[in-house]
Amino acid sequence: MKTIKNYLVLLVFLIATVAVFGQENKAHQKIDYKTGDPATWPAELDAVRAAPKNHKILMENDQVRVLEVSLAPDEKEPLHYHKWPSVLYIQEAGDFIDYDSEGKVIFDTRKLPEPLSLPLTMQKEPEAPHAVVNLSKTKPIRLIRVELKPQSSNKNTTIIDGLYKAFSAGDIPAVLGAMDANILWNEAEGNRYADGNPYTGPDAVLNGVFSRIGADHEYFKLEYIELHEMSNNKVLATLRYNAKVKETGKTYNAQAAHLWTLKNGKVSAFQQYVDTKKLYDAMGNQ
Template sequence: MVRLSFWSAAALLLAPLTPAHAQKSPSAQPGENSTPAESTKSSETLVQVVVEGDQINYVTGDPANWPNELEATVAAPDNHKVLLENERVRVLEVTLGPGEVEPMHFHRWPSVLHILQADEWIDRDAAGNVIFDSRKGPPLSLPITMWKGPEAPHSPVNLSDSVEVRLIRVEIKDDTGDADLTPILDNRTRVIVEGIRSGDVSGIMALYGPGSLYAADNATLLSDPQAIEAFWVNVAASPAHDATLEVLRIERLGPDAFVEIQKYDVFDAAGERLFGGYASLLWRRVEGRWIIAADVSN
């Protein structure tokens, strides 16, 4: 069981690890019996969950893992009209016609929603599961204003044959609080541990961007992506299986960069400690995606 997170590994003792396989849940169609609190997982996206009564808040994964072609204004341009955009916010007018199925899309930033008009609708996640059904909860008194975090790929369906869904979405680009970083750091933990256990390090490599630097010890600095990948391939072949991580400090450098200082300990499958140390990581947000620009461990 992953306790918190995993970062550097230097004990390359060449022993295979057991792959971990994720399973998708069967798709749900409109009108099927599913509840707003239903929670399932797919191998591609952490499924959203409706919580907190009439507040439509979704628990999501890491926006860094969502494909750019599914960004709302790219995947569903007919439903999202940009009214204003600058470096701090983006204001969208969102419409969904009677009986319309909105193309699968995501919202990478937290938002304030002002729902002006709607009747009955459902929402599906990337696997087709119904994650919200307006018919199964208390009626919303419109217009209503609410806060939402980043939303993983989803596809709303307007069930009404006469009422258009209309709302204004104000997306907050420059939230500089540390709470918005929690999904980023939790996701990298899951991706790295799953990659090591399965032997497939492609997900780990997706955490890095062009020109990223990696130093696993005091003597070597890797900048070639193939060299970084070779390092992680060797780690995946070692007994490293689990880790604990204590984030000692997060220093925001602005809306698109932060430094993380951490203490880590790495364990084998039996829970025996292999090694540990400290690491300093520079994260940057490039085109809405958080990447590791530099990772230096001791």
């Protein structure tokens, strides 16, 4: 069933892409949604995070995130944004209003010279924080949104992305395999694992950092990872730690940054930056 669903989603994507780029859509030309710089929008307002009831992930990979979007009759969705360009395939909708973060009307279907002709396909740029209100008392809003992720040509970013995916999957051998034999690994000052700085070589990182993290935590997750290409073969990752400490039973959600340096396709250096007070408050003096 999952395979069939993915096939249907991809089919919708292909239909949407052909429709958008193969012909003009008059209704689309009349809709002027606000955009802006997604880098300035708070992570907690991402559509899936801020309005999960209305945005269900059907499929996600390095190229796209496919969302099933729905609003019940007379429903207003929470404020949220879409940080990537999108292709929309609107299957069903009555009248609706879209408001920006200040409550100003971005778009009102009742102002169109003629009703939207459905099904409707359109292409959209990143959308700043907004919220749609379904004005219909009987008809839901249903659409498929295919968000088009930026494709990096930087090999270093691809390597680090693969490293994080391996870590999230628990594939520690793959993570260690991405490291140079003489990697220099530094934990943030004030972090208890910084007592061995700098850790030299993959085995030192495994025994001095990874094994201790596993022993100290009931779970330790890396979330909301964003990769930023830097000069001089460096990649900056901004992310959050979502973790629970075994001994104290306390949890923490800490903002962090990782600076990676690569050489000949391998990680040669790592520097961690993190809110160490949150870690200390949760872990105590273990």
